[in-house]
Amino acid sequence: MPGITREEVAHLARLSRLELKPEELDHFAEQLDVIIGAVARVSEVAGQDVPPTSHPLPLTNVMRADEVRPSLTPEQALSGAPAAEEQRFRVPQILGED
Amino acid sequence: MTELIRFTAAETAGAIAKGEVSAVEVAQAHLDRIEAVDKKVNAFLHVDTEGALAAARAVDEKRAKGEELGPLAGVPLALKDVFTTKGIPTTCGSKMLEGWIPPYDATLTTRLKDAGVVILGKTNMDEFAMGSSTENSAYGPTGNPWDLTRIPGGSGGGSAAALAAFEAPLAIGTDTGGSIRQPGAVTGTVGVKPTYGSVSRYGLVAFSSSLDQGGPCARTVLDAALLHEAIAGHDPLDSTSIDAPVPAVVEAAKMRDVRGMRIGVVKEFAGEGYQTGVMQRFDESVELLRELGAEVVEVSCPSFTLALPAYYLIAPSECSSNLARFDAMRYGLRVGDDGSRSAEEVTALTREAGFGDEVKRRIILGTYALSSGYYDAYYGSAQKVRTLISRDFDSAFAGVDVLVSPTTPTTAFPIGERADDPMAMYLADLCTIPSNLAGNAAMSLPVGLAPEDNLPVGLQIIAPAMADDRLYRVGGAVEAALNDKWGHTLLEEVPAL
Numbered sequence: 001m002p003g004i005t006r007e008e009v010a011h012l013a014r015l016s017r018l019e020l021k022p023e024e025l026d027h028f029a030e031q032l033d034v035i036i037g038a039v040a041r042v043s044e045v046a047g048q049d050v051p052p053t054s055h056p057l058p059l060t061n062v063m064r065a066d067e068v069r070p071s072l073t074p075e076q077a078l079s080g081a082p083a084a085e086e087q088r089f090r091v092p093q094i095l096g097e098d
Numbered sequence: 099m100t101e102l103i104r105f106t107a108a109e110t111a112g113a114i115a116k117g118e119v120s121a122v123e124v125a126q127a128h129l130d131r132i133e134a135v136d137k138k139v140n141a142f143l144h145v146d147t148e149g150a151l152a153a154a155r156a157v158d159e160k161r162a163k164g165e166e167l168g169p170l171a172g173v174p175l176a177l178k179d180v181f182t183t184k185g186i187p188t189t190c191g192s193k194m195l196e197g198w199i200p201p202y203d204a205t206l207t208t209r210l211k212d213a214g215v216v217i218l219g220k221t222n223m224d225e226f227a228m229g230s231s232t233e234n235s236a237y238g239p240t241g242n243p244w245d246l247t248r249i250p251g252g253s254g255g256g257s258a259a260a261l262a263a264f265e266a267p268l269a270i271g272t273d274t275g276g277s278i279r280q281p282g283a284v285t286g287t288v289g290v291k292p293t294y295g296s297v298s299r300y301g302l303v304a305f306s307s308s309l310d311q312g313g314p315c316a317r318t319v320l321d322a323a324l325l326h327e328a329i330a331g332h333d334p335l336d337s338t339s340i341d342a343p344v345p346a347v348v349e350a351a352k353m354r355d356v357r358g359m360r361i362g363v364v365k366e367f368a369g370e371g372y373q374t375g376v377m378q379r380f381d382e383s384v385e386l387l388r389e390l391g392a393e394v395v396e397v398s399c400p401s402f403t404l405a406l407p408a409y410y411l412i413a414p415s416e417c418s419s420n421l422a423r424f425d426a427m428r429y430g431l432r433v434g435d436d437g438s439r440s441a442e443e444v445t446a447l448t449r450e451a452g453f454g455d456e457v458k459r460r461i462i463l464g465t466y467a468l469s470s471g472y473y474d475a476y477y478g479s480a481q482k483v484r485t486l487i488s489r490d491f492d493s494a495f496a497g498v499d500v501l502v503s504p505t506t507p508t509t510a511f512p513i514g515e516r517a518d519d520p521m522a523m524y525l526a527d528l529c530t531i532p533s534n535l536a537g538n539a540a541m542s543l544p545v546g547l548a549p550e551d552n553l554p555v556g557l558q559i560i561a562p563a564m565a566d567d568r569l570y571r572v573g574g575a576v577e578a579a580l581n582d583k584w585g586h587t588l589l590e591e592v593p594a595l
Contacts, residue, residue, distance in 0.1 A: 001234060009462060013458075013462060017422075017442065018446060018461065019450040020450060028455075029359055029457055032462060032466075035410065035524075036129075036466070039407040041241055041407045042407045043475045045483055046474065046482075051482075052478060052482055052485065053485040053488060056294045056336070056488075056536060056538075057294065057295050058264070059337070062338075064334055072201055076202075080199065080200075080201070080430065082429075082430070082435070089427055092437075092443075093441065
């Protein structure tokens, strides 16, 4: 298994929406390389004909009755918002100027 | 009044029910203890003095009216700061949620309140429950009451330390890879990871949803069982909640009889990396079980050697997805919103400022493991390992009732020793991780001090899913035999703070 490079860590940080500092990139790249080297052992079983387990319980499509229940008021739902306006979450611009 | 803090939960509830002491007196004694020692221990992130006293008064009023009290009514508890509490701050040990006041209670919180349990406050933890030492908290490390320069385990170090420091007789933890059991082991307290799906995750801030499980922490096996019964059971608000009766754990804790039980010693959990004194106490516990009439055999679970690598792919993968919710839009921290930056830029700046190193490492690692090109080799293989581990458990449990191992390879290590060495830190969870991957039930129980450093050693007991009662049966018997042998409980040896 190949290790991980600083450039890959920078790419993954962008995908993860983490604005890492250059020194963090250096440090994490080094540490993640060691961690990935250690966890890569799982690929020993890659070729084996074993079904994957994603969850300890064999549950599918757990549904509840479609009934109206008490829920949060708009004030409660917005109580932790960094910014709110007219009963809505106020967010920075999501589209460009033009 | 100082003696009130030394009562077990069962004794406390009994004394309150009989009117020997009021719930308010009990709560006040614990609040005073927190006031006196928590500057040194740092087990609590938030102490809810008013709420605790109000809850205690409600219990006293109920009793005065002649209403029936539950088995834990008036007993104080320390709640890990990862469960939401309406009107009370919930930080998960992160700057990301500093000052956040949840508008709703977790199901577990509601159940505790309904049981008349007095919630003293919220306990310190590794950020978003990622860590094995509580050093990853954004609010400073917690000290181990046995030696304040050492870690109390993690991620639930605050809950375990609160018990060992006699700040609370009961606490709640969450166990994703060992975060209840490992702190229990290194603080000389009892910690149980119930069967996955038996304690509701509604209102438990998610780290790794297929592994996270809330559970009881206590100073005695019976107290843990009483708390287990109070918090477990089906919850329609959690789609992975098991709709089946809770095993009779309280009854099992009182049996104190392991005659005829078959106990398997996991061969793979020994050897290099295991501290001599830990193995000594473990071997003595196995011998004790034999003396108590259990049949002990050695069991091999070869896939367990791949559990740690599989865990550090699965847990970070789920974490990278779960923690995407911290986007600086709806709650929590927002930085860099100067009117010119885009939402995406604000999200990235906020996550950089709000998350600590371990959380960032795991988000990146999980994003990597789920990337196209690596998915099959890493995440896919880890899922296969998960199947192999469950098969190892299945074949082991075909021949034995429970499995035993040391809970942790070593006793509590010094604060700072592994702080910047993630792989060394991860090894603390070597023996606890397989149960999370398989979703079965496991307990850590104190079995003495390691002779070389006089620090607590934990015995891990593992039972099949939905056979949690077996943990309490074995744990209760071992605890009773050891207390008889010592003439006191292990925690009576904790140095004065």
